[in-house]
Amino acid sequence: MTFLQPVLLWALPAALLPVLIHLLNRLRFRSVKWAAMMFLVSATRSAARRARLRHWLVMACRCALILFFVLAAARPLAGGWLGLVASSAPDTAIVLLDRSASMERRDAVTGTGLREKAIDTLSASSGFGRGASSCVFIENASRTPQQVADMGAIRDLTLAGPSDTACDMPAMFRAALDCMTSGRSGRTEIWVASDLQRSNWRPESPEWENIAAALGAWGADVRVRVLAVSGGGSANRSVRMNGAEKRTSAGRPFLSLKVDLSRTQGAGASFPAIVTIDGNRSQVDVTMASENYRLALKPDLPGDRLSNGWGKVEIPSDDNPRDNACYVAFGEPGLMKAVVAASDPAAGGILRLALCPASDRFGRSAVRVEAADLASMGLADAALVVIQGNPPSGAAGAALGKYVESGGVVAVFPPSADGPAAAGSNSLGVAWKAMETAQKDRPFRVPVWDENDGVLSRSDNGRNLDVGDLSVATRRLPVVDGLSGVAWHGIAHYQDNEPFLFQGRLGGGSVFVFTTLPVESWSDLGEGRVLVPALQRMLFMGAGRLLACANGICGEWQPPGDGGEWLPADGRESGNPLYEAGVYRSGEQMVALNRPAAEDDPQSLEKEEVKRLFGDVRVDLVEETAGAATGAGGGEVWRMLVVLAFLALVAEACLLLFEKAPGRARGAERSRAA
Amino acid sequence: MPSAPDRTFLDAAVLSRLSRLTVSPRMPMIGSVTGIHKSAHRGSSVEFAEYRKYVPGDDTRHVDWRVYARSDRFYMKEFEADTNLRCYIVLDTSGSMAFEGRHGSKFDHALRMAATLAHLLVHQGDAVGFMCFSDRILRDVPPRHSPSHLKNIFDVMAGLSPSGKTEIVKTLHDAAERIHQRALVIVFSDLFAEVEPLMDCFQHMRFRKHDLSVFHLLDRQELEFDFDRPIRFVDMEGPFAMITDPASIRAGYKAEVAAHLDAVRRGCNEFNVDYQLVHTDIHYEQLLAAFLLQRMRKARLAGAAR
Numbered sequence: 010m011t012f013l014q015p016v017l018l019w020a021l022p023a024a025l026l027p028v029l030i031h032l033l034n035r036l037r038f039r040s041v042k043w044a045a046m047m048f049l050v051s052a053t054r055s056a057a058r059r060a061r062l063r064h065w066l067v068m069a070c071r072c073a074l075i076l077f078f079v080l081a082a083a084r085p086l087a088g089g090w091l092g093l094v095a096s097s098a099p100d101t102a103i104v105l106l107d108r109s110a111s112m113e114r115r116d117a118v119t120g121t122g123l124r125e126k127a128i129d130t131l132s133a134s135s136g137f138g139r140g141a142s143s144c145v146f147i148e149n150a151s152r153t154p155q156q157v158a159d160m161g162a163i164r165d166l167t168l169a170g171p172s173d174t175a176c177d178m179p180a181m182f183r184a185a186l187d188c189m190t191s192g193r194s195g196r197t198e199i200w201v202a203s204d205l206q207r208s209n210w211r212p213e214s215p216e217w218e219n220i221a222a223a224l225g226a227w228g229a230d231v232r233v234r235v236l237a238v239s240g241g242g243s244a245n246r247s248v249r250m251n252g253a254e255k256r257t258s259a260g261r262p263f264l265s266l267k268v269d270l271s272r273t274q275g276a277g278a279s280f281p282a283i284v285t286i287d288g289n290r291s292q293v294d295v296t297m298a299s300e301n302y303r304l305a306l307k308p309d310l311p312g313d314r315l316s317n318g319w320g321k322v323e324i325p326s327d328d329n330p331r332d333n334a335c336y337v338a339f340g341e342p343g344l345m346k347a348v349v350a351a352s353d354p355a356a357g358g359i360l361r362l363a364l365c366p367a368s369d370r371f372g373r374s375a376v377r378v379e380a381a382d383l384a385s386m387g388l389a390d391a392a393l394v395v396i397q398g399n400p401p402s403g404a405a406g407a408a409l410g411k412y413v414e415s416g417g418v419v420a421v422f423p424p425s426a427d428g429p430a431a432a433g434s435n436s437l438g439v440a441w442k443a444m445e446t447a448q449k450d451r452p453f454r455v456p457v458w459d460e461n462d463g464v465l466s467r468s469d470n471g472r473n474l475d476v477g478d479l480s481v482a483t484r485r486l487p488v489v490d491g492l493s494g495v496a497w498h499g500i501a502h503y504q505d506n507e508p509f510l511f512q513g514r515l516g517g518g519s520v521f522v523f524t525t526l527p528v529e530s531w532s533d534l535g536e537g538r539v540l541v542p543a544l545q546r547m548l549f550m551g552a553g554r555l556l557a558c559a560n561g562i563c564g565e566w567q568p569p570g571d572g573g574e575w576l577p578a579d580g581r582e583s584g585n586p587l588y589e590a591g592v593y594r595s596g597e598q599m600v601a602l603n604r605p606a607a608e609d610d611p612q613s614l615e616k617e618e619v620k621r622l623f624g625d626v627r628v629d630l631v632e633e634t635a636g637a638a639t640g641a642g643g644g645e646v647w648r649m650l651v652v653l654a655f656l657a658l659v660a661e662a663c664l665l666l667f668e669k670a671p672g673r674a675r676g677a678e679r680s681r682a683a
Numbered sequence: 684m685p686s687a688p689d690r691t692f693l694d695a696a697v698l699s700r701l702s703r704l705t706v707s708p709r710m711p712m713i714g715s716v717t718g719i720h721k722s723a724h725r726g727s728s729v730e731f732a733e734y735r736k737y738v739p740g741d742d743t744r745h746v747d748w749r750v751y752a753r754s755d756r757f758y759m760k761e762f763e764a765d766t767n768l769r770c771y772i773v774l775d776t777s778g779s780m781a782f783e784g785r786h787g788s789k790f791d792h793a794l795r796m797a798a799t800l801a802h803l804l805v806h807q808g809d810a811v812g813f814m815c816f817s818d819r820i821l822r823d824v825p826p827r828h829s830p831s832h833l834k835n836i837f838d839v840m841a842g843l844s845p846s847g848k849t850e851i852v853k854t855l856h857d858a859a860e861r862i863h864q865r866a867l868v869i870v871f872s873d874l875f876a877e878v879e880p881l882m883d884c885f886q887h888m889r890f891r892k893h894d895l896s897v898f899h900l901l902d903r904q905e906l907e908f909d910f911d912r913p914i915r916f917v918d919m920e921g922p923f924a925m926i927t928d929p930a931s932i933r934a935g936y937k938a939e940v941a942a943h944l945d946a947v948r949r950g951c952n953e954f955n956v957d958y959q960l961v962h963t964d965i966h967y968e969q970l971l972a973a974f975l976l977q978r979m980r981k982a983r984l985a986g987a988a989r
Contacts, residue, residue, distance in 0.1 A: 034913055038926055043916040044779035044789075045905045046923065047875055048943065052936035053927055064931055 017083040024079065027071035063664055070661035077654035081647040099232070100195030101143045103185050104131065106169060107203035108148050109176040110608040113331040114204070114241035123238040124171060127202035128164050130236055143194065147184050149176035149209075150564055150588045154188040173331055173590035174564030175605035176209035179216040186223050195230065202236045205614040208607035212618055221624035234629045235619055244275035247332035247609050248282070248324050250560075250601075251303065251462070253339050254549065255310065256469060264339060265469060266306040267462075268322050270297055271609065276327060284308050285321040288580065295324075303461065317341070317558040317599055319592040321579055332609060336579065336592050338558035338601035345373045345392040345552045347544075350380040352398035353425040359527045359535045360395050360422070363544045373548065381405050388412040392552035393544070397422040397526070400437040410436035414516025418551035420544065421522045423485035425531075437520055440488040452532075453481035453525075455509045458501030464521065464546040465500055465510065465539070474539050476501055481509070481532040484525045510543075517554070521547060558599040563590045566602055575600070689841040692794045697968045698802055704975040706804050707982035708768055708867045708894045709957065734758045768809035769826045771862055772797045774840075775872035777817040777849035778920035782873075784902035786964045790845040793871035793900055796967045798840055800869060803975075805833040812866075813839060816854035817847030823861065848920045851876050855884035859891050867894045874899050874947060882950040889954050896957040896974075899947065903964050908936045 012018060043049060112124040121129075146155045148168050155168065163169050178201075189197055203209065224231050251267040264286060272278065278297045283290055286308050295304060310318070317340030324333050347364040351357025357377055365375035378386060380396065384404035388394060394412065400421060401409060413419055423441050447453045458465045458476045467473045486507055500521075501509040513520045521543075527535035534540050553560065568575055568586065573595035577584040586593040592601045620628045737746060737757035750758045774797050780790040797813075804811045805828060812826030813836045822839055824832075851872055862868065868888060874881060874897070888895045910929035917924045929936075944960065951958035957978075961970055 038913040038915045040915045040917055040924075041910070042782070042919050044782035044873065044919050045875065045901075045940070046779075046916070046918045046920075048905075048936055048939040049916055049925070049927070049932075051939045052932045053925065064928070 012083040012085050014083045017079060020079045020082070021076065024072045024076040026075060027068050031068060067661050067664050070657045070664065073657040074654050074661070077650045077657060081650035081654065084647050085650070099198040101145065101189070101192065101197045103145045103147065103154075103188060103194075103197060103199045104163065105178075105181045105185060105199065105201045105203075106146065106148045106163070107176045107178070107181075107201070107206075107209060108150065108169065108172050108174075109206070109209060110171075110173045110331040110604040111206050111209075111329070112204055112238070113171050114245070114329045116241045117243060117328060122171070123204050123241060124169075124202075127236055127238045128169060130238070131200060131202060132161060132164065143192065145185075145188055145192075147181055147188070149178075149181055150174045152177075152181055152184040154184060171331060172564070172588040173602070173604040173608075174588055175562075175607050176203070176206070178203065178210045179214050179220060182220045182224075183216070186220070189227070189231070197227070197231045199231065199233045200236060201233065202238065204239060205235075205237050205619060206608070206610065207612040207614055208610045210614050210619070210622070212614060212622060217622045218624075221622065221626060224626040225624055229627075232627050232629065233623060234631060237616070237619075237630060237632050239613070239632070241328050243273060243328060245328040245332070246270065246272040246276045246280065246324055247329070248322055248335050249332075249606060249609065250322070250335040250337050250603055253320060253337040253560075255339050255341065256307075258469070262310040263307045264310055264318075264320060264337075266304075266308065266320065266322065266337065268304045268306060268335065270295065270302045270304055270324070272297060272300055274300070280325050283321075283323040285323070285579070286310065287318045287320075319558070319578060319599060319601055321592065331590075331604065334590070335603050336560075336590060336601040338560055338592060338599045340558040340599075343372065343552075343555070345548050345555075346390055347373065347375040347393040347395060347548055348383070348386070348388065348391045349375055349377045349395045350383060350397070350401075351377065351395070351422075352380070353526065353528065355528045356397045356422060356425065356526045359540075360397065360544070363527070363537060363541045364393070364395070364548060384408040388417060390555065391417065392555060393418050393420065393548045393550075395420045395422070395544070396437075398424040399441070400439055402436065406436035410515070413437070413518035413520060416517035416551075416554035418518055418547050419520045420547055421520060422526055423487070423524060425526060425528070437515075439520070439522055441485045442488060444483055444485050446483050447481065453484055453503050453505075453509075455479050455481070455501050456504055458509070463500050463512070464543045464550075468542070474542055476509075476539050479509075479533060479539060481525045481534075483531045484509075486524055487511075487522050519550065558601070560601045560603070562605050563588065563602040564605065566600060568595070569598075573598075690837060692791070692798045692840060693802065693837070694795070694799075694968075697799060701799065701803060701968065701971060701975065702806065704803070704972065705807050705979060706768065706770070706800060706809065706867070706975060707978040709978065709981055709985070710865075710892075710894050733761045735761055768804065769812070769864060769866040770800075770804050770809055771812045771814060771826065771858070771866050771868045772801055772836075773855070773858055773868060773870045773872075774813070774815045774843070775817070775849065775851060775870075776815045776821065776843050776845045776847070777851075777875075778846050779849055779873055779875050780900070781845040781919060782902055782905065784904045784963055786903075788845075789873055789900040789902060789963055790843075792961065792963045792967055793898065794840055794843070796898060796961075796971055797869075797871055798837060799967070799971055801833060801836055805830060811836060812862075814858055814861075815839075815843055816851070816858075817845075818850040818854075820854050820857055820861075826866070849873075849875050852880040852884055855881075856887055859884065859887040859893070862891065862893060865892045865894075867896070869896045869898065871898045871900065873901060878943065878946040878950060881947070882954065885950065885954045885956050889956075894957070895954075896959065897951060898959045898961050898970075899944075900961045900963060903962055906937075906940060906962070908933050908940075 106124070106127065108124050112127070113122045115122045116126075144157050144159060146157045146163050146166065146169070147153070150172050151168065155166070157163050157166070182199075185199055188194070224233065247270070249269045251269045252265075253267070254265045256263055256265045266284075280295055282293045282295045282304070284293055284306055285291075291308060293306065306322070308320070317338065320337045320339065322335050326333055347361075349357055349361050349364065351360060361375045361377055365373040380398065380401040382405070383394070383401060384407070388408060391412070394409065394417065396409075396419060400406060409419065419437065421437065421439055427444050455476050460467050460473055465474055465476055481503070484503075484507075497511055497513040499508040499511040503509055508522075508524060510521060510523050513522070523534075525532040525534060527540050529535065564587070566586065575586045575593040575595045577591055578594035578599060579592040581591060584591050584593070586600065586602055590602050590604050592599065616630050619630060734747065734750070735758065737759050741759050745760045747758050747760050750756070774793055776790065780793065781788055801811045801813070808828055810826035810828040811833065813822065813824040814820055815822045824836055824839060851874065855870070858868070885895060885897075908929060913926060913928045915924055915926045948958055948960075950956075959970065959974055
């Protein structure tokens with residue numbers, strides 16, 4: 010049994026007050042000289058046993074009265090038949106089931122996953138479905154309300170099964186609120202089964218204020234019960250695809266795979282990994298040097314395979330079977346087109362050359378346009394858009410923003426003319442501070458950059474780019490707080506920690522911002538040792554969305570509107586691309602779907618954080634830990650305890666009011682006989 | 684100068700009011716002098732009692748010649764004899780009699796009644812003796828009918844204080860043996876003893892042809908037991924003490940008291956003991972007046988029946 014107000018249990022010792030008062034009364038006796046001792050002794054002897062029993066029963070009733078009142082005040086939750094008979098039923102019960110990838114963590118002893126445990130607990134709990142006239146089920150992947158008869162029916166639903174998606178808890182609550190409003194649900198209980206993963210609940214989201222306000226408007230008619238399932242995952246390894254690129258070395262095609270591995274302390278560091286390329290399996294023995302490890306694989310591709318393909322990396326199953334595989338789809342990008350909109354002619358020319366040294370060769374093309382023409386020219390087939398100067402606003406800015414959100418990549422260079430621009434005046438939210446010029450013999454250097462990942466990472470042969478050798482005479486630092494929802498992070502920094510190059514993800518695409526120009530008066534970036542590989546990698550990154558094969562996030566990817574059926578292409582007999590990771594094919598198109606990266610984040614919310622999200626709305630938090638059910642998840646049984654207290658009161662009254670000594674009966678009989 | 688004797692147990696007003704009443708026995712007594720009570724023997728009073736046949740040697744002055752004229756047989760007239768009353772007042776002076784309620788102690792109450800009765804008896808020409816006891820007979824003053832003897836009895840009474848254990852059964856048996864001739868025995872006690880041995884005492888008294896009256900003194904608090912919180916009850920006749928919650932045993936206590944009173948009453952009825960239950964909250968004059976009037980009524984009825 011759990012309690013909603015456990016602090017009141019500190020008042021439980023008050024149940025001993027009747028005993029204490031009884032002992033104090035016994036100490037307060039006075040002495041009386043008594044002559045009729047023979048009657049006293051006789052009465053005490055004859056009534057002793059019965060009177061003592063009645064006395065202790067009265068004491069027990071008084072102690073029980075206080076005990077039941079204190080327990081009722083602590084608002085206990087009980088499951089099973091106790092919660093069934095003691096708690097009241099709502100009109101509508103809504104279950105929000107988090108069936109994201111992290112909910113498949115399994116208990117090492119029982120082998121039961123958190124999702125299954127949550128379903129079992131809700132089935133056993135008397136609080137759900139019992140007596141409710143309407144039961145609604147909402148899961149995180151589709152967020153579509155579904156009427157069910159009872160909890161037993163949910164267990165059999167496909168939509169209650171495992172998935173590789175993430176959970177957007179605020180969105181699930183919005184779906185629940187829509188259901189309550191449209192269905193006129195009356196007294197409603199919202200049951201949330203979740204592992205309280207922080208990335209799912211997103212406590213920093215401003216949506217919670219609206220959700221709390223909407224729930225609060227229902228007043229006492231709504232009640233939220235959060236079933237927090239936890240445990241498992243103590244011996245777990247996960248694998249995540251970080252990047253894949255088709256390469257050729259000495260005429261030998263291979264697939265350059267970057268796989269990120271992580272493990273908990275309980276999981277072994279050495280294990281075999283199975284690499285499957287288009288159905289061809291090979292094994293790689295892996296030894297993780299640390300708990301987070303990047304594995305670089307270069308499986309060979311068949312010589313005649315220049316078209317699309319897929320890859321899969323698997324590690325042995327462990328406490329969470331949903332994070333032991335990652336997928337990738339690769340292919341030839343075709344003609345990669347770059348669009349350069351530069352206000353400075355010199356910089357524009359260098360940028361075009363860096364992107365496409367020779368026109369129509371190497372499968373690349375670069376066209377120079379005016380920034381204002383971006384709206385009319387169409388960017389759907391552009392792999393990369395390079396803006397030198399202030400990003401456009403108006404229609405061009407809107408087209409650019411739409412391009413980025415659809416997966417496009419934009420590289421931004423500062424304007425060559427001085428004068429800051431407001432960040433909010435363009436669709437990318439990028440503005441510039443004033444130009445800064447370095448001292449003559451002390452140019453700005455870039456000693457820090459990300460060598461392992463991103464556009465400045467080392468080459469396939471392990472050689473670093475010459476980022477540290479860059480000499481920057483003039484720079485313009487950006488102001489990038491004009492857009493909300495964009496996560497900016499630095500890729501390279503000057504010696505004074507100001508960014509040289511940083512990246513922001515906007516929708517499906519990325520924006521790279523440089524702080525210097527590739528013209529001689531600004532820096533030696535135009536020499537190409539850094540600029541060319543960086544821009545080429547950005548070009549490849551942007552070209553990924555144009556491939557016949559694509560890589561997406563399970564739960565975020567939506568099939569194109571052509572209505573084709575997407576079937577598993579990775580050897581599985583069945584699979585649903587909306588919920589399950591894997592490789593899927595529809596006609597000539599192929600997509601590799603992986604679980605969201607946020608599902609690997611182990612951080613979870615604290616109980617108090619959960620309650621704070623809902624403001625004044627009444628929230629009951631029930632815990633279900635692995636291996637031991639510590640939360641009943643059932644109904645409140647305080648009413649039953651109040652009834653018991655009342656019965657104890659009545660019993661005490663009966664014992665006191667209707668007490669009858671045996672001597673009185675015998676005396677009455679003697680009187681009648683006389 | 685010697686101090687005046689303590690006579691607080693005597694109330695002149697009460698004595699004055701009760702002086703018109705007489706202490707009457709319920710059966711013919713055997714006295715030493717002529718008195719106002721019927722004697723067990725035949726005497727020479729003016730009151731005709733009965734006829735009996737003449738036997739040689741009888742005094743011929745009492746031959747009823749009219750009967751002889753009618754029947755040619757000789758019959759002698761018998762006349763009632765009047766004698767005085769021999770009374771023993773037996774007072775319980777054990778420690779339990781010291782129990783004091785709201786209206787004084789049982790001992791004081793008993794002493795007042797005993798002294799008043801003694802005064803009445805002496806002034807109506809009867810002989811009064813006095814015994815007091817606790818675990819044994821402590822004082823035994825033989826009966827006399829002189830006023831100076833009454834003073835002696837009052838002096839003994841004044842020097843009494845209740846103490847010691849109650850051994851009423853043993854002492855009543857002892858008293859029954861000590862009182863040789865038929866007498867009126869008035870016992871003042873709280874009768875804290877087992878009923879059956881007590882009834883044996885009463886039966887002993889009756890066997891000795893005594894007219895036994897028992898004044899059973901109890902305080903209202905001993906009857907009602909109206910305490911409201913745990914009390915440490917200390918025995919007045921010994922070191923025994925017990926702590927109990929009166930509320931939990933009140934019903935049983937009152938049942939025990941009722942059973943005891945009932946048994947005593949039935950036993951007294953069986954052995955023709957004149958039983959008087961005395962509540963100390965009722966004035967002793969009222970009780971004595973009722974007692975004396977009841978006895979006078981019975982004596983008149985007994986004389987009329989004869």
